[in-house]
Amino acid sequence: MLNIHPISKASFILAAFALVTTGLVALTHLLTEDTIAQAQENAIQQTINQLVPADMYNNAIAQDCIVKQDVNGENIRVFRARFDEHPVAVVLESIAPNGYNGRIDLLVAIDTEQRILGVRTVKHTETPGLGDKIEIKKSNWITYFAGLSVTDDNQKNWAVRNDGGMFDAFTGATITPRAVVGAVKNTLVWAQEQDLFAQGQTCGEKQ
Amino acid sequence: MNQYQEISWQGLWKNNPALVQMLGLCPLLAVTNTAVNALGLGLATLFVLIGSNITVSIVRNWIPNEIRIPVFVMVIASLVTIVQLLMNAYTYELYQTLGIFIPLIVTNCAIIGRAEAFASKNSVQFAAYDGLMMGSGFLVVLLALGAIREVLGNGTLLQGAEQIFGEAASNWHLVLFSPEQNFLLAILPPGAFIIMGLLIALKNKYDKRIEKLVIGEKTKQTIERARVTTESA
Numbered sequence: 001m002l003n004i005h006p007i008s009k010a011s012f013i014l015a016a017f018a019l020v021t022t023g024l025v026a027l028t029h030l031l032t033e034d035t036i037a038q039a040q041e042n043a044i045q046q047t048i049n050q051l052v053p054a055d056m057y058n059n060a061i062a063q064d065c066i067v068k069q070d071v072n073g074e075n076i077r078v079f080r081a082r083f084d085e086h087p088v089a090v091v092l093e094s095i096a097p098n099g100y101n102g103r104i105d106l107l108v109a110i111d112t113e114q115r116i117l118g119v120r121t122v123k124h125t126e127t128p129g130l131g132d133k134i135e136i137k138k139s140n141w142i143t144y145f146a147g148l149s150v151t152d153d154n155q156k157n158w159a160v161r162n163d164g165g166m167f168d169a170f171t172g173a174t175i176t177p178r179a180v181v182g183a184v185k186n187t188l189v190w191a192q193e194q195d196l197f198a199q200g201q202t203c204g205e206k207q
Numbered sequence: 208m209n210q211y212q213e214i215s216w217q218g219l220w221k222n223n224p225a226l227v228q229m230l231g232l233c234p235l236l237a238v239t240n241t242a243v244n245a246l247g248l249g250l251a252t253l254f255v256l257i258g259s260n261i262t263v264s265i266v267r268n269w270i271p272n273e274i275r276i277p278v279f280v281m282v283i284a285s286l287v288t289i290v291q292l293l294m295n296a297y298t299y300e301l302y303q304t305l306g307i308f309i310p311l312i313v314t315n316c317a318i319i320g321r322a323e324a325f326a327s328k329n330s331v332q333f334a335a336y337d338g339l340m341m342g343s344g345f346l347v348v349l350l351a352l353g354a355i356r357e358v359l360g361n362g363t364l365l366q367g368a369e370q371i372f373g374e375a376a377s378n379w380h381l382v383l384f385s386p387e388q389n390f391l392l393a394i395l396p397p398g399a400f401i402i403m404g405l406l407i408a409l410k411n412k413y414d415k416r417i418e419k420l421v422i423g424e425k426t427k428q429t430i431e432r433a434r435v436t437t438e439s440a
Contacts, residue, residue, distance in 0.1 A: 006271065010271050017281050022285065032293060039296060042299075043299060127395070128240055128394045129360065129391045129394045129395070171388075
């Protein structure tokens, strides 16, 4: 009669459960991996469609993507829009690290004359009802950026009204729009110095 | 009252996980700022609860008493991860909104509480039914809280229903009134606490009356409150 110590038996059972449960998770991961990637790509493509008019470009913009390091050393993705191989616009991820509740993820579209085509908030944790007016669903504040650019003359105007700038702040929430305005401005200035249509590390290689 | 009726009565009213056991309050209070968010988290919790109750009930005779808690935790954690992956794949936007609160279902004491207090002692069909009823009890409270807060705060109901039900639902939401300024107290966590308190008070006020209605005075029996931990054997 085989005599197994109760502790060994318990360990074996526990190990078996660990194997089965992780196996199930791994299986689900394998089965959903492609769908998740597809959903993420759709979400990006949808936002890009809001920012860059569809008749402006004819490449697969979501795939024409490189990874760059922004001013704060964060890895950001750059999507390039081309019309018959000619650069027409870039859509950049922009991170405002100094939101009221942490970082705010933005997408900024810039044309080749360094003018903003549009800005959208992708992800944020700002206070509902106050800071969340940066979402296009809640308010059209974010559309005010369209058509603007940063020049030596208007540098100072790139701030919220409370700081002497040209952007409205929200009642009860100045920190959120201040963070967004700052991030968009930094992105514009940064983008002017970069050759964003050059070859680079493509997004698929990012891990 | 047969056992199924008893389980329903316990899960939906008498021993409601949110109103009586006060379990899982963190996600409950945090995501109920709209009815759709509440519904999303409620359905995810319901699914995990049924799954974990069934699994625990199936394996209840194989696992030694000493390692039952780690096994429950593993079962629950993997189920939650599976739900999380599925939501990420098929309800992407809702997943973005609910974010951190999906993984946090693992720590919802209502789930391990039911595994320990009920599923590990009962047959599979009763355990599954208990999961369904407890989960529904939790879902109903979430939904009530979410609906009240959304109406008070934004003047809307079911805003963003397409995140769960697909494009067909994009015009489901009702605009009851359009406030110039959102009623912040209702949307922010303090409002959740206050409204939750009011719901509990309301439940307690009508407790006796409804109990009489459902059970009837004669068959009234003392019902044991669910314990999250068992006494040591």
